[in-house]
Amino acid sequence: MRLLVVEDESHIREQLQSFLSELGYVVDAAADGREGLYCGEEYPYDLAVIDIGLPEINGIDLIRRLRELGKSQPILILTARGNWQDKVEGLEAGADDYLVKPFHNEELRARINALLRRSAGHATPQLRFGPICLDTAAKTVQINDDLLELTGFEYNTLEYLMHRAGEVISKTELTEHLYDQDFDRDSNVIEVFIGRLRKKLDPGGDLKPIATVRGQGYRFTLPASTDRTPEVT
Structure with a gap:
């Protein structure tokens, strides 16, 4: 943010x-x-x-x-x-x-x-989408009550996508909202973070929580368990 x-x-x-x-x-x-x-x-x-x-x-x-x-x-x-x-x-x-x-x-x-x-339309610090629970106060992520180990960059990327669940978020928007001016905007670092997140969130490839919208960016796709249902377009 x-x-x-x-x-x-x-x-x-x-x-x-x-x-x-x-x-x-x-x-x-x-x-x-x-x-x-x-x-x-x-x-x-x-x-x-x-x-x-x-x-x-x-x-x-x-x-x-x-x-x-x-x-x-x-x-x-x-x-x-x-x-x-x-x-x-x-x-x-x-x-x-x-x-x-x-x-x-x-x-x-x-x-x-x-x-x-x-x-973002949430009443509590916990953002729950399917089996994934992100706690914005504790800065933790759990899947089916198992604590997930994320780097700071990975957590920030996931938190932003979950806050904007259902929306297509471009690489440019991610870098502008999540990383300082020294961040290498010409690199493929965002793609690396997204790839690592996918492996940690969905090692079996069953959930598919982060979709790539070709030519536009990424979208967090899981339905909300509580608080609100994201609008998927």
Whole structure:
């Protein structure tokens, strides 16, 4: 998942970027509202974390402008303790949730997980499709209750495909949402990850959870066991 962090206090911005990167997210960071707006216009994000008190363009106006541009990703606002007006104004501008400074990293992690799964139509951290259960909180994958060993890249790829189950996801979209700017976009690394995932998820070749749509990309094909049924086109 690709996240945008817009925070003018350098130590908080660096803390957020470091913590979220450790969780496996690709994180772009901006120091003011104008830079945040540029990033929001130019790059696809799965979620944005935006401070209210930003220079250049304040956080409320930034949220409004992103929504006016048709950007629908979840937005988590950071507010000062006790300033309920900021919370209300931010939510009315288009934010989805708020976190009060100072905050604990684990609360940040939990709120981001909740926003991401809700945006994908899931009510719980467990994504269940057939015998496969992916836990977005624990970052684990099980098949018929057996724990599967995945690398970070493999897990991130599978999580994104399962969040978008039934949709065709291109290689370009996968690289933009899952990997940083240094990722070799001209290589066949995505194909390697998909191939390894298929072998680990479906060693017998019976499930066929990831289909290749020739010339377009990949689609996670298993029906949802709970929460929702993916729309397969």
